[in-house]
Amino acid sequence: GAGAQSVTQPDDHITVSEGARLELKCNYSSSLSPYLLWYVQYPDQGLQLLLKYVSGDNLVSGTKGFETELRRSEKSFHLRTIPAHWKDSAKSFCALSDTVPGLILHKSENLMASLRLGMY
Numbered sequence: 001g002a003g004a005q006s007v008t009q010p011d012d013h014i015t016v017s018e019g020a021r022l023e024l025k026c027n028y029s030s031s032l033s034p035y036l037l038w039y040v041q042y043p044d045q046g047l048q049l050l051l052k053y054v055s056g057d058n059l060v061s062g063t064k065g066f067e068t069e070l071r072r073s074e075k076s077f078h079l080r081t082i083p084a085h086w087k088d089s090a091k092s093f094c095a096l097s098d099t100v101p102g103l104i105l106h107k108s109e110n111l112m113a114s115l116r117l118g119m120y
Contacts (some may be wrong), residue, residue, distance in 0.1 A: 005030040007077075007096045024079040025096035036077045038068060039093040047093070053077065064088070 006029045016022050028036060037052040051062025058070040066081045077094060 003072070005032070005034060005096055007036075007094045009094055018085060020090065021079065021082050024092050024094075026077045026079065028075050028077060028096050030075075030095075035097045036068075036070060037095040038066070039079075039095060040090040041093070043090070045054060050092075055056050076077070087090065091097075 008027050008029075010025050010027065011082055014022070014024060018051070023067070025040075026036075026038070028034060033041070033050060033055075035054055038050040039047045040050050041047050048063075050066050051068055053070050058072075059067065060070070060108050061067045067081050068077055069111050072079055079092065079094070081088065
């Protein structure tokens with residue numbers, strides 16, 4: 001029904017080498033056309049909105065070089081950035097709202113995107 005919205009992030013944590021392509025996966029379930037959001041939480045800081053999809057173009061560019069592409073056929077909203085830097089290490093949240101853009105009604109579990117710096 002219309003109340004069956006949810007978001008999931010299949011990966012508990014991701015480790016990538018600095019300079020490598022970083023993708024954080026998010027899948028959603030909604031019978032409506034939802035607002036989709038990605039938040040990031042850096043150590044000792046509050047939640048920051050990285051990007052959001054409200055309507056229009058499926059490709060969304062956000063702050064700090066992040067982007068996402070809404071794929072309705074797959075019901076995915078994966079977060080991508082190139083390159084990955086150590087400063088991107090943070091907890092990332094995929095969120096969904098079916099009413100107000102920016103309001104978190106359905107939030108995925110915490111995901112820690114930890115980056116391996118590749119220092120040899």
